[in-house]
Amino acid sequence: INFNFWEVLTLFLSLCTLKVTIFSRKHENWPIGSIAPCMPKDGLTEREKKIKSVLKEMDQLVPNVTFTNVNTTTSAKNSVATILNHKDTYCIGDQLTVRLDMYDNLGNRKKYGGDFLRARIFSSTLKAGTSGRVEDFNNGTYLVNFTLFWEGNVALSVLLFHPSEGVSALWAARKKGYEKIVFTGMFANGTSAVFTECNFNVTTKAKVCEYLDHRDEEAFYCIKPDNVPCEAFIQLKSQNKPISYLSVLEKGLFDRYLIEIGMTPDSIVISFFLTDSKTLSNGKCKIGMRSPSPSGYVWQNQWNPAFCTLSNFKTTDQINACLKGKLIYLLGDSTMRQWIEYFIRTVRSLTYFNLHATGKVQTMVALDTARNIQIQWKKHGHPFIGSSEYTVKAHKYVSREIDSLEGNRDTVIVISLGQHFRPYPMDLFIRRVLNVRKAIERLFLRSPDTKVIIKEENTREMSIDPERFSDFHGYMQYLASKVLFQGLNVAVIDAWDMTTAYGTYDVHPPDHVVWNEINMFLNYIC
Template structure:
């Protein structure tokens, strides 16, 4: 080989070595960084992995009821799975608007060594009925304004707002009642405004539900202890059984969890992996109990009759007399023209019967014959919690020909079916999916409402009743927002394919409170979720059953499961929507 050939070969070899040296420096690092970035995104994005899992399931034409996400054995550190911190991307803006909508006025901080004497005290607080238009008499159609002054245990006026107050105007003689609108002035004073809707006597009632300091505590607990209630699932295979704790959010790495996130709705649910069995061996769901961290000092903020569910008194008159409506005056000064605060109740009670103010005429369905006639040829599907089950049980009890089938299902959760063959009536009930605090029930019966709605054909003879609220109070509001937005989309799909379907949605209601319950199922939490529900379904063609005001305005005590007279009024409203021409 000549010198020139040797030089060419040597040049090529040296050029190759130079290229190999330069390529990693210029391109290799970029390529490796890109690979690392893609892997990082895959490991850290639960939604991405869930999306891939869903697509694989679709390709296999399978929809498994449970699934454990497969993760690398050495996944990046992730200490918890808290899906409530991120709703679906398309819903993020609406979720933020809803959170702003229910934002509570600023409340005082509660340090560990706070003084109870500086906090709200109902016995020292007062309300005063304000004079009406220069002292003239009150008439039907007028507005009654009441000034509420909140004081502390020393009788000193509070300087900030944020207390939870309920106001009611009632007359026990004629069994009349209406809820007042309470305006927070953020300085320790409030105005309650009532619409005057009946003639005769009217008694003002103001109740302190919670002090502003208690609200501070409840807000903190709801964020810091979302797992203060927990659930259990039983896993079984052959003769081997194990139990595990489950919840929306569990404090553990992903590889230690079974992921039961619903594929269709994206609703999250997790259980700790059993030690011996597999995730697919889960067979039951049940309420596990409470894990509240003790708050010995803060518990002083939850004393019945002192600073929780406590009456506020008036140093002067607490009653007024309402005279007949003045037509000439009301033509010049329309109702709800106070100029400062307006009361716009959704309805009121008179003679014990609910009177809506939205133009709906409520008929009385007082016997089995008229109820059966209304439901003739109807299919009524009820989805929700035990407050919806009350309605199912009421209709069964009041219509003997509507026979409930014994399906050997759990008595508290169902599902239930009732039939009246002669009238061609079908009535069903199914509880909503987790988180539902229930006795043990098979996981096969844990169905999400949105999925159930997608299986409803719908028609002019179909009625859908939904009530989802009470079991979501212990979680951050994102959990409830995500659930309702999922249900709303399913309702809209149903009404698109079957516009004649009647959809009725039950709102929340206040309840009897005890100190331990204030950290789990409390009126303050219910009030916020009630507002969220109304806002989410405001523009949807559904009927709202106004359980909040129907419970608060009634003379009977608040109860999570309203007593029979209130249930009867609720059923009358429902049947009046179904059969506007029937009733008594």
């Protein structure tokens, strides 16, 4: 039989689709909640190989430990921080090195690492702060290196968020499933509504509506309501499901988290006077620059990058001059939505345009027709977690949103992913970021002048449910994001490092922190 090229291609794609459907329902290695692409001979697509590679890198950073008694786990109270290079005065740019010696609750020296720590030096009077870089020697000893950025006194804080045993338990629990969050989907049925369960993974003998993106290997499912088509799916909301993959013993580790590690007796008071005012930056902030660790510091509540010099957009006229003629797309979660809300509140020439969308989580648009400015925020695709309902009719994955944009020198795209991915296995986040990277690469092929900025996720509340939303999960995603976006000509706003330096513990940081993120953004695009 003779086939022309298009017939062969159509047949191939049909077989791919058929294979996806069969494997997602029947094959033991592809349960409901997964997509099985047409496989090469070695059984893995390039995307799957990359996901596996990054997961392996992440696994190597996490201890694999077990314990039978909470008393043998790391104790902040018994652990000690010692300044190794103590001097009476330091110069701006000097390093301050602190050694951490970790002990368990019985007073025994820890013999392995993996504790989740957060280190910071700060001055409340000067409204200054910066993070410390932690080096783990995997034997109970850590070195924390601080760069001294400002003139004045500093205090030092090292917090034990989770002991290594807790880190190991959280990482193992994260791999076990998608059931910690359940979604309720609303299907329109004439003048009434029908509600059903939705998720990335649905175990049922009933019919299932499959919402598949074959190219990007993304999948979401709803149990199909009776006598209602899958196309009638219009709204979604979520709630925590009463399920845990932690044992009772493991849960006990998180009753005492976030405790400050004490200083040695001769180093309880830390007070340094920094004398040299030499600059540490390297010219104006530009897209494509790579940042060190720490990436900057706070002084008088203003963020200062360590690798470039910021201009401060202090007035509305300066902001308007920068934004004039720009088409700005903010894609991500509610920490990204804070930006457009801030713009609407503070730049009076911008007008909020009501799109009359249903649900509380709506696409937002701000316009300045005189200056031809448009700013738009859109939520990222599944999973978008929140008890408020939102429409799924304008619901796209970020990669598809990027694909829909032509791009040009006046187009700016800002992307923020992370907070809503914390309750799920890490491969979901890695897959999503990989797909976003591919979309950015396609964008740069058709429009290399388009500006793309990645806003990393920020720290959040200390009291949050650790199994679902711990900053440990966010930190692992932060590290993975750095690896996955490496080599692209994009700018990065290191919100993780910024919120650590500010000492904020709120998923929605205060206005002065949001403004400093935006100020960094304005410097990149103008």
